[in-house]
Amino acid sequence: MSEILREKKIKDIIDIILKTGKEFAPFVFVTVFSIKDALTRFGDNEITQNVYREHVTADIRLSKDKKSTSVSIDRFDVDYLKESFKKAIEILKFQKPDEDYPELPKSIDYIKELPSWCKSTSELTPEKRAEVIKNLAEKCQEKSLISSGIVSNNEGIIAIASSDGLYAFHESSKAKYSATVMDDNGDSGWVEYATNDVDNIDFDKATSLVINKAILNKSPKDMEIGEYTVILEPQAVSDILLFLSYIGFSTMKYYEGDSPFSGKLEQKIFSDKISIIDNAYNQINPGMPFDMEGNKKKQLEIVKDGVFKELPYDIKLSKKYNKVPTGHGFAYPNSNGPLCTNLQILPGKRKMDDIINSSDKCLLVTHFHYTNIINPNDLTFTGMTRDGIFWIENGDISYPVKNFRFTESIIKALNNIVEVSAEQEFASGFFGGGFICPALKIDNFRFSSKTDY
Amino acid sequence: MKNLAEIAVNKCKILGAEYADIRIVEMKDEELRVKNGKISDVTNAVSLGYGIRVIVDGAWGFAASSVMNTKDIEKTAELAVRIGKASSMKINKKVKLSKEKPYIDRWNSPYMIDPFKVGMDEKLGLLFEIDEILRKDKKIKNAESYMWFNREHQWFLSSEGSFIEQELLRSGGGFSVTSSDGNTFQKRSYPASFGQYVQGGYEVIYGLKLIEGAEKTREEAIELLTAENCPSGKKDLIIVGEQLALQIHESVGHATELDRVLGLEANYAGRSFVNIEKKGNFKYGSDIVNIVADPTAPTGLGTYGYDDDGVRAHRFHVIKNGIFENFLGNREFAHEQIENFSRACNRAEGWINIPIVRMPNLSLMPGSYKYEDLIKDTEDGIIVSTVKSWSIDQYRYNFQFGMEIAWLIENGKITKTVKNPTYQGITPEFWGSCDAICNEDYWKFWGVPNCGKGQPGQRAEMSHGCAPARFRKIEVGIV
Ligand SMILES: [Zn+2]
Numbered sequence: 001m002s003e004i005l006r007e008k009k010i011k012d013i014i015d016i017i018l019k020t021g022k023e024f025a026p027f028v029f030v031t032v033f034s035i036k037d038a039l040t041r042f043g044d045n046e047i048t049q050n051v052y053r054e055h056v057t058a059d060i061r062l063s064k065d066k067k068s069t070s071v072s073i074d075r076f077d078v079d080y081l082k083e084s085f086k087k088a089i090e091i092l093k094f095q096k097p098d099e100d101y102p103e104l105p106k107s108i109d110y111i112k113e114l115p116s117w118c119k120s121t122s123e124l125t126p127e128k129r130a131e132v133i134k135n136l137a138e139k140c141q142e143k144s145l146i147s148s149g150i151v152s153n154n155e156g157i158i159a160i161a162s163s164d165g166l167y168a169f170h171e172s173s174k175a176k177y178s179a180t181v182m183d184d185n186g187d188s189g190w191v192e193y194a195t196n197d198v199d200n201i202d203f204d205k206a207t208s209l210v211i212n213k214a215i216l217n218k219s220p221k222d223m224e225i226g227e228y229t230v231i232l233e234p235q236a237v238s239d240i241l242l243f244l245s246y247i248g249f250s251t252m253k254y255y256e257g258d259s260p261f262s263g264k265l266e267q268k269i270f271s272d273k274i275s276i277i278d279n280a281y282n283q284i285n286p287g288m289p290f291d292m293e294g295n296k297k298k299q300l301e302i303v304k305d306g307v308f309k310e311l312p313y314d315i316k317l318s319k320k321y322n323k324v325p326t327g328h329g330f331a332y333p334n335s336n337g338p339l340c341t342n343l344q345i346l347p348g349k350r351k352m353d354d355i356i357n358s359s360d361k362c363l364l365v366t367h368f369h370y371t372n373i374i375n376p377n378d379l380t381f382t383g384m385t386r387d388g389i390f391w392i393e394n395g396d397i398s399y400p401v402k403n404f405r406f407t408e409s410i411i412k413a414l415n416n417i418v419e420v421s422a423e424q425e426f427a428s429g430f431f432g433g434g435f436i437c438p439a440l441k442i443d444n445f446r447f448s449s450k451t452d453y
Numbered sequence: 454m455k456n457l458a459e460i461a462v463n464k465c466k467i468l469g470a471e472y473a474d475i476r477i478v479e480m481k482d483e484e485l486r487v488k489n490g491k492i493s494d495v496t497n498a499v500s501l502g503y504g505i506r507v508i509v510d511g512a513w514g515f516a517a518s519s520v521m522n523t524k525d526i527e528k529t530a531e532l533a534v535r536i537g538k539a540s541s542m543k544i545n546k547k548v549k550l551s552k553e554k555p556y557i558d559r560w561n562s563p564y565m566i567d568p569f570k571v572g573m574d575e576k577l578g579l580l581f582e583i584d585e586i587l588r589k590d591k592k593i594k595n596a597e598s599y600m601w602f603n604r605e606h607q608w609f610l611s612s613e614g615s616f617i618e619q620e621l622l623r624s625g626g627g628f629s630v631t632s633s634d635g636n637t638f639q640k641r642s643y644p645a646s647f648g649q650y651v652q653g654g655y656e657v658i659y660g661l662k663l664i665e666g667a668e669k670t671r672e673e674a675i676e677l678l679t680a681e682n683c684p685s686g687k688k689d690l691i692i693v694g695e696q697l698a699l700q701i702h703e704s705v706g707h708a709t710e711l712d713r714v715l716g717l718e719a720n721y722a723g724r725s726f727v728n729i730e731k732k733g734n735f736k737y738g739s740d741i742v743n744i745v746a747d748p749t750a751p752t753g754l755g756t757y758g759y760d761d762d763g764v765r766a767h768r769f770h771v772i773k774n775g776i777f778e779n780f781l782g783n784r785e786f787a788h789e790q791i792e793n794f795s796r797a798c799n800r801a802e803g804w805i806n807i808p809i810v811r812m813p814n815l816s817l818m819p820g821s822y823k824y825e826d827l828i829k830d831t832e833d834g835i836i837v838s839t840v841k842s843w844s845i846d847q848y849r850y851n852f853q854f855g856m857e858i859a860w861l862i863e864n865g866k867i868t869k870t871v872k873n874p875t876y877q878g879i880t881p882e883f884w885g886s887c888d889a890i891c892n893e894d895y896w897k898f899w900g901v902p903n904c905g906k907g908q909p910g911q912r913a914e915m916s917h918g919c920a921p922a923r924f925r926k927i928e929v930g931i932v
Contacts, residue, residue, distance in 0.1 A: 039909055040540070043717035047540040051515040051909065052532055053805045055502065072498035074519045084499070091495055094573045098491060126539035134543040149720040150908050180720040186848075190720075256594050258631050258638040335486060335493040335597065369723065374842040374855040375873050377637050380931070382853050384846040386723075405844075405851055405877070407931055448931070449877055451851040453726065 003117075006157065007169055010034060010056075013076050014161045017060055020078055021163065024085040025062035028163040029104065031292060031331060032058045036122075039152035040129040045137040047130060059331060062089055066097035068332070102293060102315035102332055106164045110289040110296045111281065114170075117155065118197040121173035124153040132177065136207045140181055145214060149179035153198060158288065166294045172286075176428070177201050180387060181214040186453055187400070189213025190366060190387035192235065194428045196286065213366070217388045220400035222450070229362035229418065230445040231355060231392070237437035238427035239371045239383065240410050241343045244276070245435075247376055248410070249302055251311040252337025255321070260379055260411060261308055269308045271417035273348065276303040278312065278328070278340035284436050285426040287342040290327060297327035302340065306415075314338040344436040348420030352439055355419045357395040359441070364390040364397065368406075379410035384451070404447035416443040457526055458610035461505050464530035466612055470507040470514075470537065472550065473530075474611035476761060477503040478804035481606075483569060486599040487580040489588065493597070502804040505530050509537030511547025517805045551787035551795045553764050555614035560758025562622045563751070564654030568602040571655045576600055579663065586667035587630050592675050594638070598628035599648065600658060601902070605803075607761075615763040623754060623914065624657040625650025625900060628667065632674040639677035639872060641857055643670040645695035646840040650900035651752045651916065673858060676870055683859055683874040685930025689834035690876055691827065691923050696856055697817070698899035698917035699840050704880045705737075705744050706812040706915075707906075708849035709771055709779075710798075711786040713810075721908055723847025726880065727777065732790060735777040738884030741820055744772040746781060748797065748813030754900040755815075755915030757800075761808035764797040771815065775885075783810050802911035809907050814898070816918030820890025824921055827889055834862035835929055836921075837874050853877040876929045883924060891920035 010032050021028030034056045041049040061070045062085060069088045073080070129151040140147040152175065159169045175198035182188035191210040193201045232240075253259035261269055278300040280287035289297055293315050301309050313321075314329025317337055328338035356364065371383030385403045392398065419441035428434035458475045465473035479501045486494040502519035503526070514537025516529045580598045587596035603623040610616045627648030631640045642648075643666040651657050692700060712718055713725045727735065738744075748757050748766035757766050762784045770778045780790050783799035799808040828836075842855030859874035860867045898916040905912055 037909060041717075041908055042543070043712075043719060044545070044715065045543075046545045047512060047543050048717050049515070049807060049809075050513055050536045050540040051517070051807055052536055053504075053517040053909070055517075055519050055805060057500070069495060070497065072496060072500075074500050074502065084497070088497055091573050091577075094577050095492060100491075126536045127542070130539045130542040137543055146716060146719070148716060148718075152908075178720055182719065186724065188719075256631070257633040257635065258594065333491075333493050335488050369847045370844045372842045372844045372855075374844075374853070374875060374931070377873075382842070382844045384844070384851065386847055403846065405846070405853060407853065449851060449853070449928075451846055451848070451879070453846070453848040453850060 006171065010157055010159045010169065013056065013058060014159060016076055016078065017058055017081060018161060018163050020081040021060060021062055021085060024089050025064045027063040029061040030058055030161050032056065032159045034157040035154065037154040038126065039150055040126060040133060041150050042133045042137065043148040045141055045147050047133055050126060061332065064092060066101040067092045067095040100316050104162060104166060104315070105294045106166055108166060108168050108290055108294050108296060110168055114281070114286045114289055116170065116172035116196055116286045118173050121153050121175045121196065121198040122155050124175060124198050132203050136179060139207065139211060143211065145181050145183055145211065147179060147181050150176060152176045160292065160294055168290045168294060170288050170290065172196060175201060177203060177206055179206065179210045181210045183214065183218060187214065187217045187220060188387045189217055194426060194434060213388055217400045220402045223401045225404065225447045225450060227444040227446050229441065229443050231359065231362060231364045231439055231441045233366055233439050234425035234437040235367035235427045236365045237345065237440050238435045239368050241345065241435040241437060243373055243379060243381055243410060245340050245343055247373065248379060249311065249340050250337060251313060251317055254311060258376065260377055265308050267308055268306050269411065270303060270306040270414040272306040273417045273420050274303055274306050274414050275346040277301055277344050277346060278342050279344055280342045282342065282344060282436060285434065291329045292331045293329035295325045295327040295329060300326060300340065312338040312340050345438055347422050347424045347438040349422055350419055352421045352423050355421055355441055356392060359392050360394055362392050363401065364392055374407065380407060381410055382407045403451050403453060405449040405451065406446060407448040408446045413442050413445060418443055454608045455610065455616060457521065458608060460523055461526050461530050462610055462612050464527050465505065465507045465534055468531060468534040470509050470534055472508040472612055473505065474609065475503055475505050476801065476804055477608040479606040480803050481569065481604045483602045484599065485576055485580060486597060487577065487584050488597040489595065490584055492577065500803060504804050504807065505533040506807060507533045507537045508548050509534050510541035512537050512540035512544050513548060514540060515807045548785055549788060550784040551793055553784060553795060555611065556759065556763060556765065557616050558758065559618045561620035562652040562756065564622050566655035568624050568655040569604065583628050583663055583667050587628060587671050590671060590675060592632045592634060592678065593630050593671060594633045595631040596628065600626035601650065609761065609763055611763055617759050617763055619758055621757065622652060622654060623650055624653055624655060625902070626658060626661060626663065628663065630671055630674045632678055634678045637678060639674055641670045641674040641677070642839055645899060647903065650754055650902045651898060652754060652756050653752055677858060677872045680870045680872040683871045683930045687926045688929050689831050689923055689925050690927040690929060691831065691834055691836040691921055693836060693838050693921040695899040696837055696840055696854065697919045697922060698901065699843060699854070701744065701815055701817055701917045701919060702812070702901055703843060703845045704849055704852055704883065705771060706815045708880065709781050710810045711780045711782040711789060714780060715786065715789060722906060726848040726850040729790060731777050732780065733778065736775055736885065737772045737777040737881055738775045739887045740775045741890055742772055742775045742884050742887050743770065743818035744815060745818060746771050746813050746815050750814050753814035753898055753916035754902060755813040760797040760799045761801045762795060762799040764795045766797050766813065769796065781810055781812055800913055802913060806909070806911040811913045812915045814916045814918065817890065817922065819893040819896040819920045822889050822891045824891050824895055827891060827921065827923060828862055828867060829865040831862045831923065832864055835874065836860045836862065837876065850880050852880065874929065875931055876927050878927055883927065886925045886927065887922055888925050889923040891922065895920035
């Protein structure tokens, strides 16, 4: 289907919803989500699951006199819409007008030409995905190694529209290759690439990389817990950005007093080597050019040289604190406020090889597993290292080390920065989302317990 | 529904599928939230669609769509078969399902009051009343109360002759408050960190005693602001309520899922320290530790008549007198643990997902202690309550948990409240240190409504029954 046809299909759904909705309320706001999602999963060197799903849903908000109600549905015939709306507007009777009810824009000027959707990604077939897996699995079988992971591709559409004439449409695609290779003892290597254009993934290179990493990680040595200088690879750094995005840089938490950075704008919160921006227009992983309230997404400079500079705003908080909406809002009424979803730690000047070569007595960490905030007051987080942690001595990777649990404050860690790498990667988080990160070399990073695996 | 389902399965058979099933599911959700005196969210969501699952040339295929007509169902069936054929390009062994009896049956959760028919005035009225109590003190910066109701209507039809209709109804709610003195902040929740949910209707809400719990929850959040930090070192740990449920969930439930054990989750959620050789002989916990999987237990979130393989639910021991007995399994992996029948643990979220190995209700059986006696019997201990943070490694072996609140026990008496409690351990050592469990008077189901697993990610719900239990000499606090 051509782009025009794909958009027309969504527009037709929007039109019928707006028209029907107007019979029940003077203001109608609709968000349509369309997803086509294919994923082939493998384990123990064979394909174990293989799925394709498609779904179109609409979140519809009907508003009257600063009161509103919403429904989420996936059937769009007029009778069904009417029945749903009739039931939904009952709730208006029990509401008081919300003085914070946002006045949504009537039009939007946003950047439409983002390279977010790629034909090659949309055309990745189940046969092609199976080929990639076959290639990796056969190589692993030759070497008595075990592979597992996914090859996936999906396409998504988000369109917003209101009965006041607002309309915006965004289409994106994503391909992902994630592979773990391990020996019988579970000593493993891991790679993961997520990109809007599947042609950006060099499957052969990724395949040899993950096999080599698994071999490098064979027979890890036992090491004592304690504080070490670490080099966190970009995928490990992305976990830090995840918690910063929804706790540290949450505007609502900032004002409600449950962010550790409350009241600290214009103050130094991190090492001066750390600068963090939010940029939906980056080339590595372009995000949405508008938000769910219909505002154009702005680029933000959250932290500059360690100083806390600015926060995202939605319509409600911008009105309350006399700011301008930055295009980071979610659909009304959301209880989390605006959030940054395209965070990026700006890269440094030194190459990763150079950082490793100039390091002595430190640990190189591939990525983390199951991280979680244990104390939001100082952003202490915990998690396990996974798929390769290596001891560096005299500028060389000397040997692999058994996995550790770490328990460390993100604030302390980002104040103990030694180096920021020039290379950066898009890293998708364990619980969804993803950020662009360099590798970070950090002093005094605390490992708190050991494991046998 | 049956007609459309038959069209799908027949089409798959014609196209060469050795096995096919279809799950048509209608989901209805209602969520109400009140935050700081205002309605912060009212969601009404309905979704209807189907997923077709096939085995072709010994390999799995699956396709799902929400377009419900003959033409599209046939198209989706064709796609499922094509995907199955692509899967067969790299398999080492053909999928072998355990032989199960086909069923034609209907099952539904019992309930008294249909929550979707209860008026908004009643529901919102209750939430506003709670909200008012919670915000009676200026130190409370944030109060949020909520309710959630879910009805899942499923039709399952397989090429082996099963046609099973099930209707599940889940209800629940809760609230939380955040206090702040300008420097630090603390959170308390009731009845559990993300609320308490069970199978049933609106009567569940009455049973939660939300109004009754509001004042105490508020006062505890304020008390925590000036409380001392949890000390660090080894202490006898008494775990109560939903925190013990989470401990069961993370360190027994996920650890004994057969797909993890077989390495099929190795890339994402991880594997397990429990392997096939450990079945029937591994000392998982102390002699008093009995953990039972029971999808037939009334009111559990993981209660069902049949799993999504169409296998009738049944009760079995995972751990018996401390020894590991059985994995959580399905038809596909039954032979891997040398069994010729399925453990009926295969479940999918909605219509859009394939069934995967899932915990049903999984519970720690009660012991003999009275709670008061357990405290009296503890010299240097700590009672921890309410989930705040959880993290466990890729082998379900090394874990660290944080809770909202804790109380120190000195010489058999509760002496003070402490904040930011944490504990850590190694799974079999930890369960091995369990030396006391309270009796059935204290035993209760705690609902987990949001357990994530798989790729694409999907959610499942289950309950864990438990009574307060004591674990000797556990590392607590952040060293
Ligand atoms: Zn879980």
